[in-house]
Amino acid sequence: MDMSGTYSATTSNVKEPPGMNKFKRPYSCEICGKCFMRPSHLSRHVRIHTGDKPYFCKICAKRFTRSSAVKNHMRTHTGEKPYSCETCGKCFAQASYLDVHVRIHTGEKPHFCTVCGKCFTSQATLFTHMRMHTGDKPHSCEKCGKSFAQSSSLTSHLRIHTGERPYSCKICDRGFTQSSSLNNHIRTHTGEKPYSCEKCGKCFTQSGNLKCHMRTHNEERPHSCKICGKNFAQSSTLSKHFKIHGRKTT
Template sequence: MTRTTYSQFVCDHCDEGFRSAAALTRHCNMINLPLTHSCTKCMSQFHNHILLVTHKERCLRPAPSQHVCHICGKHLTTAFNLKNHLVRHAGTRRHKCDQCSASFYTAAELCSHQKTHTTERPYICRYNCGKTFRFCSARSMHERVHMDASKRIYQCEYCPKSYVTPSECRTHQKYHNLTRDHGCEICHISFKTAKHYRSHLKSNAHKTLEERAKAAAYPNSRGKNRSPN
């Protein structure tokens, strides 16, 4: 499947192109990209330069040109966004899936949902590892594994390791905070988790030292049951 490229709204991380700033923002949120660009007027933050530029064009407009929800007072950036916002207040999910009972407020939400009903995985890893994905955001998340450490934006606070997702980084950092409560008295090694300790007990190195410790403790045990000549 050939991907359509849109020249204006492009993700800095994976070079994927999108039809609108909103679509690019959703993509960046899904793959957990950091907010690195700030608006000097209102201090809002954005994932990349093109999103910041798009925001500034709207931010500099006078207040009357803003689109405000008459129900909750929320300010929207475009008439299209206001229209989609009002649909949610109405509570009407007009866009129904023809394969299950799910229904959605917008056509875009329905389109995204319908991909879960197909086995088609059109997004192929561009590092040729063979993996395929239903969504471009899932592919972008995966591809960080192949990139150098500078692209793995979640940095461990305690060591140089970095990770693709925040959950992976949090899981890793827990090990830095654990005490080594699981000690092997034979090998004089301690471990942070019971899992690692049990794995050690099954290792050949531990079993060898264990046999030597037994032999040293009972030096005559081997010939104890031997019959005299």
């Protein structure tokens, strides 16, 4: 630790032992104990603890811990995407984004959930998935207080308050808050039904509709009436049932 109260690690205060085996990691962090092969790697790691971000973007002044991170960030301003997929030609700003994308074609899912065993193409997707098990919802709406597990879900939710509908149908000009809703809507024009039942062959425009349909085969009835206990395959059917009791669902 230096006189300013911050930890540092440089080649001057961490010397490389003579004849060091390349597989050893002799440089350790005084804060968390993590070890590294090179003092430069340790210096970079220490910035996680100190919050030091010596590299910055000359356009927007955003700061970074690594010079390579600045280089990658600059592509958000220039629009440069130098990494392209050999299978489909899609381009990316970072090599790591391409690596994750390629798994769509290969089917590789190296990251798995230790709770339910579900596998994912990226660690970030797994991290978001884990919130389903923990119930963590760190992104909250300042308008109504509703919380979400993903920042993208919050962004879509905010459009309820602002009335923004950035995704519009080129055929009928109808606007939507989410791109997925637009994709589902377009199928009403094209007649496309990409989701088919393996049991009877019936096709649907949305995966959710197929999921509800499958309950007719497996007799699953997850929606139950709190008044009489009767079970239903779909929430819409339960809502209709409540009219018998003369009250609305809550």
